[in-house]
Amino acid sequence: MKRGKPITRFEELTPGFWREVALEPGGELIARCFACGTCTAACPVHAVDTRYNPRQLVHMILLGMRERVLSSDFIWLCSGCYTCADRCPQGVRVTDIMTAVKNIAAREGYLHPTFRQQAELVGRFGRLYEVEDFDNKKRQRLGLPPVKKTFPEVQEIFRMTGMGKYTEAAEANQP
Amino acid sequence: MKYALFLGCTVPIRSQNYEVAVRAVAARLGIELVDVEDFSCCGFPVKSTNAQTTLLMAARNLAVAEEQGLDVCCLCSACSAVLTETNLELQQHPELLRQVNRQLRKIKRQYRGSVKVKHFARILYEDYGLEDLRRHVTRPLTALKLAPHYGCHFVRPKGNYDAFDDPEAARSLDELVAVTGAEVIRYETKKYCCGGAILGVEQTTALGLSGLKLSDVRAAGADALISICPFCSVLYEDNQKKVEEQFQREIALPVFFYPQVLGLAMGYDPKDLGFRLNKVRPDEVLAKVLPAAVA
Ligand code: SF4
Numbered sequence: 001m002k003r004g005k006p007i008t009r010f011e012e013l014t015p016g017f018w019r020e021v022a023l024e025p026g027g028e029l030i031a032r033c034f035a036c037g038t039c040t041a042a043c044p045v046h047a048v049d050t051r052y053n054p055r056q057l058v059h060m061i062l063l064g065m066r067e068r069v070l071s072s073d074f075i076w077l078c079s080g081c082y083t084c085a086d087r088c089p090q091g092v093r094v095t096d097i098m099t100a101v102k103n104i105a106a107r108e109g110y111l112h113p114t115f116r117q118q119a120e121l122v123g124r125f126g127r128l129y130e131v132e133d134f135d136n137k138k139r140q141r142l143g144l145p146p147v148k149k150t151f152p153e154v155q156e157i158f159r160m161t162g163m164g165k166y167t168e169a170a171e172a173n174q175p
Numbered sequence: 176m177k178y179a180l181f182l183g184c185t186v187p188i189r190s191q192n193y194e195v196a197v198r199a200v201a202a203r204l205g206i207e208l209v210d211v212e213d214f215s216c217c218g219f220p221v222k223s224t225n226a227q228t229t230l231l232m233a234a235r236n237l238a239v240a241e242e243q244g245l246d247v248c249c250l251c252s253a254c255s256a257v258l259t260e261t262n263l264e265l266q267q268h269p270e271l272l273r274q275v276n277r278q279l280r281k282i283k284r285q286y287r288g289s290v291k292v293k294h295f296a297r298i299l300y301e302d303y304g305l306e307d308l309r310r311h312v313t314r315p316l317t318a319l320k321l322a323p324h325y326g327c328h329f330v331r332p333k334g335n336y337d338a339f340d341d342p343e344a345a346r347s348l349d350e351l352v353a354v355t356g357a358e359v360i361r362y363e364t365k366k367y368c369c370g371g372a373i374l375g376v377e378q379t380t381a382l383g384l385s386g387l388k389l390s391d392v393r394a395a396g397a398d399a400l401i402s403i404c405p406f407c408s409v410l411y412e413d414n415q416k417k418v419e420e421q422f423q424r425e426i427a428l429p430v431f432f433y434p435q436v437l438g439l440a441m442g443y444d445p446k447d448l449g450f451r452l453n454k455v456r457p458d459e460v461l462a463k464v465l466p467a468a469v470a
């Protein structure tokens with residue numbers, strides 16, 4: 001999010017943005033937000049880093065600040081803890097809205113490098129870690145059974161959902 | 176009692192102490208955990224990128240469990256969250272299930288919706304039961320003060336876990352810890368998240384979160400923090416040195432997986448519970464329980 005820009009310019013707004021978010025799973029109830037701030041008050045990330053503010057992000061979505069939200073570094077700071085969603089008096093699934101916004105951002109080429117890396121690993125190995133022989137030997141020493149190293153079925157799922165596009169787009173967007 | 180053991184990504188590679196302890200206590204309690212080679216990553220790590228991919232990965236894992244005719248036991252709270260959530264959605268929305276199955280057909284899998292997913296700690300609490308658990312305690316840990324850490328996805332979001340516990344006043348893990356005979360420590364930041372999901376996004380913020388809890392638990396006089404999720408332990412234990420640097424203070428707080436302390440209370444030798452693999456030295460705390468033993 002760019003700072004020092006006090007005025008929102010109308011030509012920068014995309015009024016239907018909230019509908020786009022509402023179409024994603026969990027995003028349905030976003031328009032019920034009445035800006036009470038319970039989500040922000042409940043948010044543990046906000047408690048240690050006030051730059052992250054879920055109410056503000058929900059509000060920006062409702063206002064139609066599409067590009068600012070999608071390109072913001074802050075959307076990646078939601079830890080997905082569900083405290084806000086459990087406490088929102090309006091039943092807004094703020095956690096799911098953050099997921100929705102991140103998913104849209106990924107499609108637009110804004111995927112955060114950390115998540116790109118994770119997606120690449122999972123796509124390649126079917127796990128978050130590349131399992132080496134060393135790992136299975138260590139497991140054996142501990143009396144634990146070996147774990148599989150690759151999952152062609154997961155690779156196939158990645159092809160079906162076009163995951164490669166998002167990670168490539170994110171790579172192209174890197175400075 | 177028999178479950179398909181869902182290890183996920185982090186436990187088998189980074190938290191073998193957890194896995195060793197789980198297998199040990201489960202064997203003694205008569206909970207049969209079946210290894211299923213075909214379980215992949217649950218799908219959680221790609222949810223921020225594309226929730227549809229997560230849905231299909233989770234559904235595939237559920238289909239694998241169903242083929243075995245077994246319910247699922249998770250050790251990681253994120254796995255448990257994603258598999259539970261996906262399972263509920265598929266069970267409640269037949270049209271979504273049909274859509275997902277059309278996709279799964281391409282990898283020769285189908286899911287009917289018959290599986291139940293539970294975290295190991297929930298199985299102990301809900302299915303095994305505190306009373307039966309207590310009967311196995313032969314070495315009460317009365318010398319220890321332990322602080323339970325629930326983490327986010329064990330009880331939240333409410334509604335996903337059949338209300339086996341109340342996220343706003345959670346007690347299941349407190350009671351599980353109490354069964355070991357240890358004193359359960361109360362502390363301010365009990366409901367806080369470990370920060371795991373954002374470690375790679377903003378390290379300072381993530382460690383700020385974990386540091387807040389570590390300092391709090393330290394100040395409350397606990398001997399150890401009790402975790403039931405490998406990722407929480409990565410934050411609290413593997414990253415504790417970095418937290419100490421960031422906060423400019425010594426914390427030196429051991430972090431144990433619940434089955435490790437349960438196993439200790441059940442009379443196991445610490446060697447058989449993976450304590451040797453704990454990164455913050457547990458020796459001093461173990462010495463309070465077993466004056467003569469070394470991990
Ligand atoms: S708690 Fe709910 S209604 Fe209140 S500001 Fe947050 S999203 Fe809006």
Ligand code: SF4
Pocket residue numbers: 039042043044045046054077078079080081082083084085094095098
């Ligand atoms: S889910 Fe995200 S926005 Fe909501 S309280 Fe947790 S970190 Fe904050």
